[in-house]
Amino acid sequence: MAPTEEELLPENTSGYKLSQPKHSLAEYQKMDEGDESLQRYKQSLGLGGGSDLSDPNDPRVCIIQSLTMESPGRAPVVIDLSAPGSAENLKKNPFKIKEGAAFTMSAQFKVQHEILSGLHYVQVVKRKGIRVPGGKSDEMIGSYAPNTDKQPVYAKKFQEETAPTGWAARGQYTASSSFVDDDKKTHLQFEWAFEIDKDW
Numbered sequence: 678m679a680p681t682e683e684e685l686l687p688e689n690t691s692g693y694k695l696s697q698p699k700h701s702l703a704e705y706q707k708m709d710e711g712d713e714s715l716q717r718y719k720q721s722l723g724l725g726g727g728s729d730l731s732d733p734n735d736p737r738v739c740i741i742q743s744l745t746m747e748s749p750g751r752a753p754v755v756i757d758l759s760a761p762g763s764a765e766n767l768k769k770n771p772f773k774i775k776e777g778a779a780f781t782m783s784a785q786f787k788v789q790h791e792i793l794s795g796l797h798y799v800q801v802v803k804r805k806g807i808r809v810p811g812g813k814s815d816e817m818i819g820s821y822a823p824n825t826d827k828q829p830v831y832a833k834k835f836q837e838e839t840a841p842t843g844w845a846a847r848g849q850y851t852a853s854s855s856f857v858d859d860d861k862k863t864h865l866q867f868e869w870a871f872e873i874d875k876d877w
Contacts, residue, residue, distance in 0.1 A: 727825025731789035739796060739864035740787045741856055742830070746772075748780040751877055756869070764867035771849055771870035775877045777842040783834040786856075788821045795820055795859030798835065802852045809850070818856075840873055847873050 744756040754772055757763050774780065784798060796819060802812035818833045840846075850873070855866040 727827035729789075730787075730824045730826060730829060735789070737864070738788065738790055738862075739793050739856060739858070740789070741865045742785045742787065744854075745783045745785070746774075746780050747783070748775075748778050751778075758865065758867070764865070767867060767869035768851065769870075771872050773872050773874050773877060774840045776840055776846060776873050776875060778840050778877075779837055780840065781834055781837045783832055784818065784856075785830060785832045787824050787830055789823045791823065793821045793858060796864070797857050798854065799857055800852055800854045802850055804848065804850050847875070 740759075742757075742759045744758065746754040746756075756767060795817070798816040798818055800814045800816075802809050816835045821831055824830060849870060851868060851870050853866070853868050856864045858864065
């Protein structure tokens with residue numbers, strides 16, 4: 678059973694939301710140049726100058742390029758999300774996770790055209806169509822300015838997780854993942870599969 682639209686939305690958070698209309702990168706860089714506190718805020722978002730890399734032919738604000746799983750003693754597993762059709766193939770080709778292994782996921786992405794406010798990575802894990810206990814996670818990624826030649830791409834490492842152990846935990850799982858911002862706009866949604874086994 679596919680997750681509901683509500684399941685794939687972030688939990689209620691008190692994340693910062695921009696109260697002003699959204700502006701282009703050039704407009705933000707020129708705003709209130711003499712305001713020191715605004716300058717610090719702009720720097721925290723990466724508005725420190727540089728040439729805007731936004732593609733005028735691509736209307737997307739957030740472009741998720743890849744997810745990477747890293748675990749000690751094993752080569753990183755990269756899930757490429759940039760190629761056409763790549764997200765559709767993920768569910769057909771599950772990857773293996775060793776039971777009890779500690780692992781960390783990270784996302785690589787680009788932002789263009791406007792500030793991206795309060796991006797979340799929301800994941801719902803199910804087994805045989807039923808959500809597993811604790812199977813919904815919501816990782817706050819943050820707010821980001823459009824990429825420039827000084828910062829051409831962003832990467833965010835998530836909190837470390839540990840795969841469950843025991844014969845009952847072994848088997849195949851499906852996961853539905855979405856990247857959603859504070860405006861409840863979904864930038865990418867896809868399904869994938871993984872298998873927990875005794876070994877890699």
